[in-house]
Amino acid sequence: MSDDQTIYIRINERLIQDLMSSYLKDEDFRVLGVGQEDTVSEQDIIDLKPDIIIDEYQQYQNSSFSAITVSAKDKHSPAFVILDRFEVLSNLQSLISDGISGVLLRNDDKDTLLKCLDAVSKGEFYFNSYLQFEHTNNFANERNINDIQQLTSREVEVLQEMTKLKSNEEIAQSLSISHKTVKNHRYRIGKKLGLSGRGELLRYILRNKKALNLST
Structure with a gap:
């Protein structure tokens, strides 16, 4: 399909490369390539425009590879999805600032992979529901609560x-409203x-969660 979202997988483990590629087969996502850190250059990935x-x-x-640096080198701005082995991530704010989606x-x-890619392709954030984030107190641009x-x-x-780090569609289901209404809100x-x-909205929520008295 010409409207398929294109993806590049830069994962070092061959097993995970193959597993993700198999997951995306016959879906509305097209894998442009897979590679390891030491076998493919960042510029080669940028040139593919995933x-x-x-x-x-x-x-x-x-590495110096990020959504910000890619955007600076090329007008095409891909979304970045990070794959991690741990359920506790300590520096969410810096990842968001880097443009991680x-x-x-x-x-x-x-x-879960397809939900993530679908949300990201729509310009939304997606975080695995089992992830726990350790928040620091140094978010920039904090607003008056x-x-x-x-x-x-x-x-x-x-x-x-x-x-709760839900996507727009998940929020719409929880509140029994439409996806478009969530975006408008x-x-x-x-x-x-x-x-x-x-990014600023998500940082605000995470930084002020306790002060807002919003429970997860």
């Missing part, structure tokens, strides 16, 4: 669901709180 890049956490951290675990099944009073009760409900929330972009 819509989504799946990268390992450790090699992503140890999703985080998966190595043992995730096909359904009193701004929450500007929000409607429904917008607060959407924020509550967002603290998120837009209005960001505007009222003076937050530009999905």
Whole structure:
């Protein structure tokens, strides 16, 4: 299909490469290539112009490869999904600042992978529901918590669901509203709180979760 989202898989373990490729076979995603850190250059991946890049956490951290650097080198801006082996991630804020769109675990099944890629392809965040994030107190651009009073009760409900790192579709199901309505709520929330972009909104929620009295 010409509308298929294209993906590059940069994973060192051949078994995971093959497993992901098999998961994506006959789906609405087309694998442009697979490679290891030491066998394919970052520029080679950029030249392929994939819509989504799946990268390992450790090699992503140890390289200059990120959504920001790719965007600086080329007008095409792929979404990055990070694959990790641990269920506790300590530096979520820096990953979001780098432009990461999703985080998966190595043992995730096909359904989880497809949910992640589907959300990311729509410009949303996706994080495995089993991930636990250790939050630090140094988020940039922290807004006044009193701004929450500007929000409607429904917008607060959407924020509550967002603290659980749910996708727009999952939030829509939980609140029995449409996917489009969720997007509209998120837009209005960001505007009222003076937050530009999905990354700033997510950082605000995670940083102020306790102060907002939003439970996970």
